[in-house]
Amino acid sequence: MEIDKPVQIELDTIYGWMQSHVISRHPWDIQSLEKVVKPSSKLSAQQHLSIYRRSYFSRLRECMLVQFPALSYALGRDLFIQFTDIYLAQYPSQSYTLADLGQHFEHFLEENRPDKYQEQKEWWVDFMIQLANFEFQVNIKFDEIADENYHLVKDISIKDDHLNVLPICELYAHDFPISIFYKEAINDKSPEQPLPQKSYSALIRRNYRLGIFELQPLQYHFLKVLKETNSVKESLSRLCSEFDLDQNELMATWSIWKEAWIEEGFFIKK
Amino acid sequence: MKNNKEHIQNLPNLGLGVGLRGEHFNHILEHRPKVDWFEIISENFMDSGGRPRYVLDQIAEQYPVVMHGVSMSIGSTDPLNFDYLKKLKQLAIDTKAKWISDHLCWTGINHINSHDLLPVPLNEESLAHISKRINTVQDFLEQPLVIENPSTYLTFQDSTIAEWDFLTYLTEETGCGLLLDVNNVYVSAFNNEFDPVEYIENIPHDRVVQMHLAGHQNQGDYIIDTHDGPVIDEVWKLFHLAWKRTGGTSALLEWDGNIPEFEVCHEEILKAKQFMDTLVFEEVKNDRKQENSRLVSNPIDFMVNPVSKEFEITYGDR
Structure with missing residues (x-):
C-alpha cells in the first residue's frame, strides 16, 4: 500500500x-x-x-x-x-x-x-424514439442468453395444449409501422418516414437467428396472453371475452394462425 | 511467479492462426478450413447467449482457441473489475483457451470506458502499479496473463523507461508472457521515434508466447494501426527478426477493417512461412496511405455485432 x-x-x-x-x-x-x-x-x-x-x-x-x-x-x-x-x-x-x-x-x-x-x-420525434427503442431491443435479443434447446413444432396436427411460444418472442405495439420501416431500412429499400399508424409486431429468435413478423391487433393480443398463460385455450377464451368475438369464428381463425405460425417456426413443444 | 514463468515457457507453438470474426462464421462452419488455431476477442463472447457464442462453441470443439481481450484495463487506477474477470475465467474454461491476453494499456478511469487502448506512462511507479495488478489478475485467473504491446501515438513526459525494458521488467516481476505485436512495434516506433529493431532485440524473447501481424495506414507524419489490409514488407522484416530471436511462436493475423473473404485473411497469415527463415519478397508492399480523417486505430468491427446483417427470416404482413 x-x-x-x-x-x-x-x-x-x-x-x-x-x-x-x-x-x-x-x-x-x-x-x-x-x-x-x-x-x-x-x-x-x-x-x-x-x-x-x-x-x-x-x-x-x-x-x-x-x-x-x-x-x-x-x-x-x-x-x-x-x-x-x-x-x-x-x-x-x-x-x-x-x-x-x-x-x-x-x-x-x-x-x-x-x-x-x-x-x-x-x-x-416519437417515431425516432420508438425506432431507437426497437433497434436496441433487436441488438439485445440477438445475443441474449436464452434456451435454444427445444423441439420446434412442425406438425400442424399437434394438440393446442402442447404448444408454447419460442423462448425469445417479443411483442411490440407501436404508434408507427416501426418494424416495417426497420426491415426496409436495413435492406437498403430507402423507406420514407411513415405517418402515425398503430402497428403490431413480433421479434423472434429461432435457432439463434432473428425474424420479425407483422401482426394483426388480435394476433398481438392473443400472443401476449399466450406468453403469460402458456395456454392456447385460456388465450382464446380471453380474446373472446375481451374483444366480444364469436367463439366459432375465432376457432376458425385460430386454425389459420396456428398453421401459419407452425410453418414459420413460432412454436416449440411443451 | 516461478510457476507462471515455467507455464509461459511451456506453452505450445500453435502455428499460424486467424482472428475469429463474425463475417467468417458461416464460412468456417460450412468449410472447416485448415487453420491451425483461432483467436477470439474475449468481450465479444463472454456475455453472449446468441449466435456468436453458439458458433464459438462449435469452433472451440475443433480448433485450439486463444482469448484476446480489450477491456481489462490493466494500467488503469480504477479497481479491477472482478465481475469481468469472473466471466473471462469462465469463458477460458468453456473454450479450453490456451492462454488469455490483453494489452499494456488503460481504457478509462472513473468507471468510464473510452474503448481505446490508451498509453501508459512508462516509469517505475506505473511498473509497480501494473505489476501488482497483473499479479492479482493472474492469481484470480489461476494462470499467467499474456500482455501485448499496443500501438501508441504519443509519449508522456513522465515516461522514463523504454517500452521494451518496461515489458521485460513486467515479465520479471509477474512471470507474465508477452504477445509481441510486430505491426504495433513498427507503428509505435514511427509515431514515437524509436528504433523498432532495438525494440525487438531487447524484449525477453523467451517470454514471447504469440505474435500479431496486421496492416496499417501511413498518414505521412504518423501511422494508424487500422488492421485493414495486408502486412507491409517492413513489418515482415521485423517479424523475420522476431522469429529468429524467439525461435518461433504462434502467429496470428489481425484483420478488422474492410474484412475480406476468409481465404484472403488465411492466405495473408500463411505468407508468414516465407518470412520465418528467410526474407523473400514476391512483390513489394510498402506503406499504404489513405486520405481519410475517419481512420480508427483498433477498429470497432470486431467489437460489435452487425445485428442488422444477421436476419435469416423476415416476413411481411399476414
Whole structure:
C-alpha cells in the first residue's frame, strides 16, 4: 500500500487529464499539453493527442451507426452523428463491452427531444424514439442468453395444449409501422418516414437467428396472453371475452394462425 | 511467479492462426478450413447467449482457441473489475483457451470506458502499479496473463523507461508472457521515434508466447494501426527478426477493417512461412496511405455485432 499511494495520485492525474482531453467535446487547455505529452520532430503534443481524440469519436460513432442502422438512416447520417456526439458526452460508456453503448440512447433522445417544452408534441420525434427503442431491443435479443434447446413444432396436427411460444418472442405495439420501416431500412429499400399508424409486431429468435413478423391487433393480443398463460385455450377464451368475438369464428381463425405460425417456426413443444 | 514463468515457457507453438470474426462464421462452419488455431476477442463472447457464442462453441470443439481481450484495463487506477474477470475465467474454461491476453494499456478511469487502448506512462511507479495488478489478475485467473504491446501515438513526459525494458521488467516481476505485436512495434516506433529493431532485440524473447501481424495506414507524419489490409514488407522484416530471436511462436493475423473473404485473411497469415527463415519478397508492399480523417486505430468491427446483417427470416404482413 505504501507504494500504491503516490502512484495512484500521479497516474490518476495523468489519466484524468488525458481522458478529459480524449473524450471531452470542449476545447482543450493547450497550455498544459506539452507538460504532459512530448512533441516529436513531426508532430506537436497536441497533434499526438488529437489522434486518440479523433479515434475515440470515430470508433464510437461507427459503433452507434452499427447498432442503429435504421435510426441513422431516418435521421440522416450527419444529424445522427450530432446526436451521437452529445449522447457520448452525456452518457459516456461505462461498460466493458461496446454492445451496451447504445443502451441509454432512447432515454437520451426522450430527454433531449426538440419539442420538450412545447405543449403540442411533434409526432416525428416519437417515431425516432420508438425506432431507437426497437433497434436496441433487436441488438439485445440477438445475443441474449436464452434456451435454444427445444423441439420446434412442425406438425400442424399437434394438440393446442402442447404448444408454447419460442423462448425469445417479443411483442411490440407501436404508434408507427416501426418494424416495417426497420426491415426496409436495413435492406437498403430507402423507406420514407411513415405517418402515425398503430402497428403490431413480433421479434423472434429461432435457432439463434432473428425474424420479425407483422401482426394483426388480435394476433398481438392473443400472443401476449399466450406468453403469460402458456395456454392456447385460456388465450382464446380471453380474446373472446375481451374483444366480444364469436367463439366459432375465432376457432376458425385460430386454425389459420396456428398453421401459419407452425410453418414459420413460432412454436416449440411443451 | 516461478510457476507462471515455467507455464509461459511451456506453452505450445500453435502455428499460424486467424482472428475469429463474425463475417467468417458461416464460412468456417460450412468449410472447416485448415487453420491451425483461432483467436477470439474475449468481450465479444463472454456475455453472449446468441449466435456468436453458439458458433464459438462449435469452433472451440475443433480448433485450439486463444482469448484476446480489450477491456481489462490493466494500467488503469480504477479497481479491477472482478465481475469481468469472473466471466473471462469462465469463458477460458468453456473454450479450453490456451492462454488469455490483453494489452499494456488503460481504457478509462472513473468507471468510464473510452474503448481505446490508451498509453501508459512508462516509469517505475506505473511498473509497480501494473505489476501488482497483473499479479492479482493472474492469481484470480489461476494462470499467467499474456500482455501485448499496443500501438501508441504519443509519449508522456513522465515516461522514463523504454517500452521494451518496461515489458521485460513486467515479465520479471509477474512471470507474465508477452504477445509481441510486430505491426504495433513498427507503428509505435514511427509515431514515437524509436528504433523498432532495438525494440525487438531487447524484449525477453523467451517470454514471447504469440505474435500479431496486421496492416496499417501511413498518414505521412504518423501511422494508424487500422488492421485493414495486408502486412507491409517492413513489418515482415521485423517479424523475420522476431522469429529468429524467439525461435518461433504462434502467429496470428489481425484483420478488422474492410474484412475480406476468409481465404484472403488465411492466405495473408500463411505468407508468414516465407518470412520465418528467410526474407523473400514476391512483390513489394510498402506503406499504404489513405486520405481519410475517419481512420480508427483498433477498429470497432470486431467489437460489435452487425445485428442488422444477421436476419435469416423476415416476413411481411399476414
